[in-house]
Amino acid sequence: MSDFKKVLIANRGEIARRIIRTCRRLSIPTVAVYSDADRDALFVREADEAVAIGPALVKKSYLDMENIIRAAKETGADAIHPGYGFLAENSAFAERCVAEGITFIGPSASVIRLMGDKIEARRQMKAAGVAIVPGVDGALSSVEEAIQAAQEIGYPVMLKASAGGGGIGMQVVSSDDELEKAFASTAQRAGSYFGDDTLFLEKFIAAPRHIEVQIAADQHGNVVHLWERECSVQRRNQKIIEEAPSPFLDESRREALCQAAVRGARSIGYTNVGTMEFIVDEQGQFYFLEMNTRIQVEHPVTEEIAGVDLVEWQLRIAEGRPLQREALPSAPQGHAIECRVYAEDPRTFMPSPGKIETLRLPDGVRLEFAVTEGDQVTPFYDPMIGKIIAHGANRPEAIRKMKEALGRCVVSGIKHNIPLLVNVMDHPDFQAGAYTTKFVETVLKDCGQGEMRT
Structure with a gap:
């Protein structure tokens, strides 16, 4: 028997179906949310209830916190499972769920925020005695600082977005010239994808x-x-x-x-x-x-x-x-x-x-x-x-x-x-x-x- 009356799944596709399967076995009713493009998807048909949350574009559907929270409230869902991707590692969404009296099925917003910041995550693991890749322990403020740090670490190095993930916002550079060329474009890419253009450097480990x-x-x-x-x-x-x-x-x-x-x-x-x-x-x-x-x-x-x-x-x-x-x-x-x-x-x-x-x-x-x-x-x-x-x-x-x-x-x-x-x-x-x-x-x-x- 579960304490949850109803779980809304803030995701789509195979992970939504996977969550529905477990909830059904535990006799927990489920709510699917879907975009216009997913109207006829399997996960929509398999959930106990389904709520449309917007057009196909993810920013207007699966990343729209307001519509997802509204769907939870309208259907009486007292918990939200975020699956992976989309809002699963969004600390603001986790906070919003708590503020609305909805259980976020995941860690606390503060922990999500801490580990979503690659620089802070490095510092925390180093303090805990977990080995980290040699690199800079802070944000790079300029390409000149990056070049100096890379020379101290030794090329090749990996230029990385602090808020990055999924292989996005990473670039291997092997010289001062390559780093100078890559710095601005990587920062711009990070800002576009993650809303944060902070960069740092790590030693590049070949073929790990x-x-x-x-x-x-x-x-x-x-x-x-x-x-x-x-x-x-x-x-x-x-x-x-x-x-x-x-x-x-x-x-x-x-x-x-x-x-x-x-x-x-x-x-x-x-x-x-x-x-x-x-x-x-x-x-x-x-x-x-x-x-x-x-x-x-x-x-x-x-x-x-x-x-x-x-x-x-x-x-x-x-x-x-x-x-x-x-x-x-x-x-x-x-x-x-x-x-x-x-x-x-x-x-x-x-x-x-x-x-x-x-x-x-x-x-x-x-x-x-x-x-x-x-x-x-x-x-x-x-x-x-x-x-x-x-x-x-x-x-x-x-x-x-x-x-x-x-x-x-x-x-x-x-x-x-x-x-x-x-x-x-x-x-x-x-x-x-x-x-x-x-x-x-x-x-x-x-x-x-x-x-x-x-």
């Missing part, structure tokens, strides 16, 4: 691994980790394949990484579900990258190896209930891999909107899809249409299941990235677990100019 730790913290001071996820298969600094646990870490490094994540989360008084992200160099040294104060796209792989429902955990924590530590196994259970399916060209990564003429999905694996056959993929939102999650007793079995599942997918009417996913699964470096964030470039190069295997 991107590994993150899933944590959960309740309102009673309990903080736990649910092990790590390997997220190094990326295109344009955005993940496309994740797996848990990481094939790179041995037990001692896994324990050190997970305990660092717990220590960092505890130091800021974190509550609810969140993710501590790290980059790991060739020697296995890990450095804090950022914290995502929300549920992640890739949360299913953790659920598969931990045997938990993280959305349910979010709801229970938001209700003020203590974590059920005894619900966790003593070690990861098997191995899980997630492939994100995008409506995009598998080589150029350009979005491919259009009507899905055919969509046949495999059985024997977990499916989290936003669309069905005959649906229209619009150009207004992220082109991810779904996720395939394979779980096995070990990594080779999980890879085998994923390869079989991808081979049984039939999608027509749009371009999609399944051919790229197949080639990743077949690549000897992936099968050996010997890959970094530069791996997709290697796969594309090895494929040459011919057709990718499907």
Whole structure:
């Protein structure tokens, strides 16, 4: 039984469907909000109630706080789940929910604000004893200051937006001239995307691994980790394949990484579900990258190896209930891999909107899809249409299941990235677990100019 009378989902697509599924199992009525472009979407039909909140443009719909709050009040929703993206890490929205007497299913506004500022997040983690990438600990006021700092750190360096995220507002520079050229344009891009043009510098770590730790913290001071996820298969600094646990870490490094994540989360008084992200160099040294104060796209792989429902955990924590530590196994259970399916060209990564003429999905694996056959993929939102999650007793079995599942997918009417996913699964470096964030470039190069295997 839940304390919540009704939960409004301030999101769309597959994550909205995912939240609806857990709420239905817990007998919690749900409210979907939707833009004009999503009027006929699956998540709208599956929710108990649905409220239109504006036109297709996100600024006038899914980012419109006033319309979302109004929808919650009109339907009697006493809690809002933000999912990921959109308003999930918007501290002003979290504050507004509290002011309106609505539970925000996530951490406090002050913590969201703190970890959304990359400079302050670095300072906090450093104070907590969590290793950070060598760099400047404050905002850069001028290009001259940036050049001086880069010379002290040593090129190459990564110029980053303090408010950045999702791979946006980042640029590698290798000389004073490159930094001078990049400074103004990166600041302008950061200001345009995030409303904050503050920049800072970090040492650039070539070809690292991107590994993150899933944590959960309740309102009673309990903080736990649910092990790590390997997220190094990326295109344009955005993940496309994740797996848990990481094939790179041995037990001692896994324990050190997970305990660092717990220590960092505890130091800021974190509550609810969140993710501590790290980059790991060739020697296995890990450095804090950022914290995502929300549920992640890739949360299913953790659920598969931990045997938990993280959305349910979010709801229970938001209700003020203590974590059920005894619900966790003593070690990861098997191995899980997630492939994100995008409506995009598998080589150029350009979005491919259009009507899905055919969509046949495999059985024997977990499916989290936003669309069905005959649906229209619009150009207004992220082109991810779904996720395939394979779980096995070990990594080779999980890879085998994923390869079989991808081979049984039939999608027509749009371009999609399944051919790229197949080639990743077949690549000897992936099968050996010997890959970094530069791996997709290697796969594309090895494929040459011919057709990718499907």
